[in-house]
Amino acid sequence: MHEHIINVIKQTEKDHDIKILYACEAGSRAWGLPSKHSDYDVRFIYLHKKNWYLSIDQERDVIEVPNRDEVSIPVDDGLDMSGWELTKALKLFRKSNPPLLEWLHSTIVYHEPFSTAEQIRDLAQTIFSxxxxxxxxxxxxxxxxxxxxxxxxxxxxxxxxxxxxxxxxxxxxxxxxxxxxxxxxxxxxxxxxxxxxxxxxxxxxxxxxxxxxxxxxxxxxxxxxxxxxxxxxxxxxKTLDVEIEDPTEQLNGLFRRTLEEVWG
Structure with missing residues (x-):
């Protein structure tokens, strides 16, 4: 299944003209709770080409394979893949979104060819709410x-x-x-x-x-x-009241660095 997941990741990049920055297992397999019936729940963060970000209209920022978005190779029935576009992921990261934090610390990583995920991890504890x-x-x-x-x-x-x-x-x-x-x-x-x-x-x-x-x-x-x-x-x-400094400029910088790292 690992090889199949890598092939679907590569085909998703080609078919949707994106780069997948990070892909991991989420859910029961990552938590150490799998059974023989467990599906493979792959979650990923992806980046469009630069011109996608220069539009005045907000376009869809989620890819779901195979439930909503097709790829041009067969996908195993036991595989569910979904991903968030990078700016969506960073906005959720700014709010300490737990599913995203779990992705970033998954025990099973399939694909991490760029430095983006590690940069986010480095920021995680300082902006954690x-x-x-x-x-x-x-x-x-x-x-x-x-x-x-x-x-x-x-x-x-x-x-x-x-x-x-x-x-x-x-x-x-x-x-x-x-x-x-x-x-x-x-x-x-x-x-x-x-x-x-x-x-x-x-x-x-x-x-x-x-x-x-x-x-x-x-x-x-x-x-x-x-x-x-x-x-x-x-x-x-209800008793917690921890002030977190607004990390928006740090995340803007991370986004711009990723654009340069991936697309030059």
């Missing part, structure tokens, strides 16, 4: 908790849709920094009670074995922990 990022994870955890864990019967996969944002939120609360992307690293850092940790790691083992869609009675030990943590994180987020 704990409050903005924490609210993202809290809202994700709350939404997934309401949708899934209030039921009496729960799919194994659904626990992780709440556990990961809660653990990431606790990392932010503890360190005021960007959480690591690996699920097990977050679990280890959380210093969970033995019984709770064993229950979570057993679910992880079963998910990796392909049991993620099995429906069974809810594990109330995990449910109670998550409910309490969500409430505490939401209360804590």
């Amino acid at each position: 704990p409050r903005s990022c924490l609210y993202h994870y809290v809202n994700m955890a709350k939404g997934n908790f309401r949708e899934c864990l209030k039921r009496e019967d729960v799919r194994i996969k659904m626990y992780f849709n709440v556990l990961r944002p809660v653990l990431a939120g606790n990392w932010i609360k503890k360190y005021q920094s960007i959480p690591p992307i690996g699920f097990e690293e977050l679990v280890e850092d959380a210093s969970l009670p033995t019984e709770l940790k064993e229950a979570i790691m057993n679910l992880l083992k079963r998910k990796r074995a392909g049991e993620e869609w099995i429906v069974e009675p809810r594990i109330n030990l995990i449910k109670t922990y998550l409910q309490k943590e969500i409430e505490q994180l939401e209360a804590y987020a």
Whole structure:
């Protein structure tokens, strides 16, 4: 699949007349939560040629392969690729967009031929907003908790849709920094009670074995922990008031340097 992904990246560049600056795995594979059923969720940042940026009209700034945008080679059914144009990515980066931060720190990188991603990473901690990022994870955890864990019967996969944002939120609360992307690293850092940790790691083992869609009675030990943590994180987020210096000029400079590096 790795070779196929590289071929689709190259064909996307040709068919859409762009350069892909960075491409990585996102979602369960990057988090260390894959099962045999997991798709490949590839996310990328791309750059148009200079004249694209000199138009008075704003054009579409997302590419989705194969769901909305075609490429001229067959694409595996298990591959989902989507990317953001660089200025869109930088505007979201300015707001500490958590999905983008996760992309940039992915454990699986497919393509990074230019210095752009590393330049963004170098800026990440100085413009990171704990409050903005924490609210993202809290809202994700709350939404997934309401949708899934209030039921009496729960799919194994659904626990992780709440556990990961809660653990990431606790990392932010503890360190005021960007959480690591690996699920097990977050679990280890959380210093969970033995019984709770064993229950979570057993679910992880079963998910990796392909049991993620099995429906069974809810594990109330995990449910109670998550409910309490969500409430505490939401209360804590309201107390955060961290001033971040406007990084716009730094990001403008990064964008201009990338144009020169890529197109000359």
